[in-house]
Amino acid sequence: MKRNVLVIAGLAVLSTSAHATKARMEALGQNSVRGSEYISDTRNVFRNPAVLNSTKNYLVTEWGSQTVADDSTAAPRAEGGFFREMGSFNYGLYLGNDETAQGRTQAAGTYMRQDNALDLFLGGDMGVQWGARLHYANAKDQQTSAFEKKNTAFGLGLGVVIGEMEAYTNITLADKSTGAVVAGDEFKTKPSYIVGGSYKMGSNSLYANYEATKVNVTGNAGGATLGETKTSTIVAGWGRVHEINPTARLLTDASLHIGSGQTTAGKTKENALPVTLGFEADATSWLVLRGAVQQNVIINDEKNAAGKKITSANSTDVNAGATLNFGKLKVDGSIGTTTSAGVANTENGVLSTSNLLTRVGVNYWF
C-alpha cells in the first residue's frame, strides 16, 4: 500500500511527454525501427538523423532481452541510447539497434547476424538542420564451430531538415557474414538504401520514400535464400496530425506501398494501401493514452514467385499504449498485448494490470 501511495505521489509531477520509444510508434501504427514520416518522435532519428537537432538531451532505454534474435513486439531486444547537445552541435550514441536480419536467425547452421551494434550520431543547425548516423557492428565466433563465423556491418544515415521539408537517406554500406554450415559460405549485403522525404503543410504531411535492398548468398544457404535476392519498395503517403487541443491529437494516414522482390525462384510483388486512424491524449497530467486502428483498404495483394496472387489476410489491427509521466522521466509501453492468463503477444482485448505495460521504454530528459 505504501508503495502505491508513493507511486501515485510520484505521478504528481507532470508534463506532456516528449515521446521517444518503439512502443509509442507501434501503438500509433507506425514503424517501430525507423519511426514515423509525419508524427514527431525521437525514434525518427533512425529515419532522418537531422531530427536529432530538435530532439536532444535525453537518455532512452528500451527494455528487452539480450537475445540476438530479431526485435519484435513479442520479444523486444534490449537497446538504448544517449543524445546530447554540445555547443552548436548535437551528438548521440545508441547501442543495440536491430538492423535487418535478412534471413539470418543466429541458430546453429545459419549465418552470424549483426550483434552488439553501435550507432553514432552527429548533427548541427546552420540554418539548415543536418545530421549523420554511422552504424557499426562486428562479431566473430571461432569456438562454437570448427570454422570461423563472422559478421561485419557498416551503415550510414544522412538527413536534412529545411523548414517544413525533410530529406534523408540510410545506406547499408556493407553487411557481410561468413561461415554458416561450412567455412567459405557467405552472406553479403550489397549496397542497399532507403531515400525519402516529406513536406509539411500545416497539420498535413506528404511523404515518399524508395527502398532497395540486395543480398547475395553463396556456398550454403544457411537459413537465408540462396543466390541473389533483391527487393524494392515505393511508399507515397499522406499523414495528418489534428491537434484538437494542446493535450489531444488525432492521427490519420494513408499510404500506397508498391513492392517487388526478385529471387532465384522468380519475381514477387506486394501492393497495399494501409489506412491508419489513431489518437493520443493526456488522460491525466501524468498519464498519456494512445491507440490506433489500421487496415489495408482497396489495394491489398501479394503475388508469389509462381505468379499467383493472394489478398493479405486479417490486416485489421488495433494497438494501444500509454506513457506514465514522472516529470523528466517517462515510462512508455504497450497495453493489451497479453491474454488473461498472461500469454505474451496475444492481443485479445484484455486490460491486464499484472502486465500493465509491455515493450517498455523509459526516457529521461535533462
Place this chain on the structure above:
Amino acid sequence: MKKLMMIGSVLSLLSSSAFATQARLLALGMNETDNEGMYYISDARNIFLNPAYVNIYADYAVFEYGSSGLPATVIAGTASAATLNGFSTPKAQGGAFKRYGDFVYGVYLGNESNTSALLRIAGTSAIATFDGATAPAGTNAVSKMLQTADNQVDFFFGGDNGLKWAVNPTFSTGKDETRNAKDSAAAIRLGAIASNWDAHANISLRSKAEASETIAAAGLGVGATTVTQEFKGKLGLQVGGSYALSENNKVFGYVKNYGWEQSDSFTNYGGALAALGGQTGTVKGNFTSYYLGWGSDFSVNNGDKVYTSVGARKTDIDLKFTRKSEVRHLIVPVVIGYEAKATDWLTLRGSFVQNVYGQSNNKNINNVGATGTQINPVGRTLVAALYGGTGVKTVANSTTVNAGASLNFGKLTLDGLLGTTSSAGVANSKTGVFSVDNLLTSVAAVYNF
C-alpha cells in the same frame, strides 16, 4: 486491492461520454450474432443496426482491441472453428465519425459479419473440410474452407433535416490464386430516426466465395481430386425498427432473410464416404430470423438507469440437401440491466438474462451417419453450438449474468467487461471472480473530440 486503489487514485478526470462499444452493450445483455446493437438502449454501436445513429453520436473515434483474425477460423486438425467477435473473444476493429454542418460522415474498419462467416462455413464442400485427413475417423488435417469476408470497410454518411437519416455502404474482397479462391461481399444499410420511431433496411447486395483446388484425404481413400466449390448469396434483407409507446417504452422488431446457393463438384460422397456429409451439385440454403420485443428504461438516483426487455427471437435455417437440414430455434429472453455512475471516473453496468422459453427443434444438424446430416463437419459443429444439435431440446442453462465498466478520463473512455476470467486467468470462463489482474476484457477506447 492495492492495484485497484492505485487505479482508482489514478482516474482523476471526469465526465460522462458517448457510449460506443460492444463491451457496453454485451454487459447490458446484447445477444445478437453480429453484435450490431440494441433497439432500446442508445449507443453508438447501434450504427450497425441503424446507421442513422451517426447523427446522434458523432465526433468520436472508437478502437475495439482484439485479435486481428477472421470472424471464424477452422482450428487445424479439428472439426471446430474458432470464432471471434463474440463474448470475450473480441476482434480488432475501429473507426472515426465527424460532424460536418448538418451532415455526419465516418469510416469503420474490420467489422466483418459473423452471420456471413457462419453461412459460408456451413456452405463449404464437405470433402474440402477433410483435406489431408489421414485417419478414417476423419479429423481434419487442413480444412480448405471457403474464404470468409476479410478487411471489410464501412463508410457512413448521414444528415439531419428534422428526420435523421444515413446510408452505410460496406464492402470486402479477397483472393488467393494459389487456391483459385476469391470472395467478395457488398451491402448497404439505410436508416432513419424520427421523434418516436426509427426504421432501417440492411441489404446484402453480394456475398460470393469460390475455390477450385486439389483435395486429397488418404485416410478416407480419396486421391488427389480437383474440387470446385462456391457459395453465392442472393439478395439479403434485414428490415426492422422500433416505435416509442411512451418516453421510456419501445416496441421493436426485425426480420432477416438471406438466401444462398452452395455448389460442390466432388462426385463420390456415396459408398464408404456416405457418413461424411456433403452432396454433389447445387444446394439451396435459407436463413430467416424474426425478432419482436418490448424494451424500457427508467432513471433512478439522479441519472442512473435500469433497463428491461422481453422479446421473442425465432431463427430458421434450411439447407436443402437430399436429407434436408433444418434449424428451428425459438427463444424468449428476458433482460434486466443497470448502469450506474459509481464515481465521476467509473461507470458500472451489468445485466442478467434468461430465456423464459427456449427450444430448438432441429433436423440433420449433427447426427453423423449414412442417413445423417450432410453439413460438413466444421459447419455442423458451429451450427450446433449456436442453435443446438439434431432433435428437440430445451435451450439449457440460459441464465447469464454480465458486467462491465467504463473508466472515464474526460474525453477518453475505456470500456470493458468485468468478471470474464477465472481466478487462474482462464479467458471466457465466468466463475464469479472480479480479477484485478485482468481488470477489463474486450476492452475498447472511445475518444470524443
